[in-house]
Amino acid sequence: xxxxxxxQVRRLIEDLAAGRYAEIAADGRAGRLTEAELRAAVxxxxxxxxxxxxxxxxxxxxxxxxxxxxxxTLDVPLxxxxxxxxxxxxxxxAIKQGETYTVEVDDLHxx
Numbered sequence: 001x002x003x004x005x006x007x008q009v010r011r012l013i014e015d016l017a018a019g020r021y022a023e024i025a026a027d028g029r030a031g032r033l034t035e036a037e038l039r040a041a042v043x044x045x046x047x048x049x050x051x052x053x054x055x056x057x058x059x060x061x062x063x064x065x066x067x068x069x070x071x072x073t074l075d076v077p078l079x080x081x082x083x084x085x086x087x088x089x090x091x092x093x094a095i096k097q098g099e100t101y102t103v104e105v106d107d108l109h110x111x
Contacts, residue, residue, distance in 0.1 A: 005094055007100045009076060010052055012103055031104030041108040045088050047080035055070040070096040087111060
């Protein structure tokens with residue numbers, strides 16, 4: 001996986017774990033979700049999100065878009081303080097723009 005892309009995904013997860021929902025929504029990374037919807041999804045899960053561990057990158061599923069050449073969808077398993085790897089999955093769309101990527105949340109759900 002592209003290191004720049006993984007860096008953007010890691011940053012998003014770190015912001016989720018730190019409860020920076022307003023920042024995620026303000027800069028467009030929340031995608032179709034609102035700040036309140038992100039907060040509710042995490043709070044309803046009832047556990048404390050933590051940043052993605054180093055080995056977590058190996059468990060990310062990547063799906064290429066057939067309709068958009070520079071876009072991929074990623075399903076990223078999330079970890080919590082209480083349970084380690086959790087049932088919670090972050091689905092994001094990443095679009096390559098030059099040498100960097102933009103990422104947007106598609107869903108935050110139990111898989």
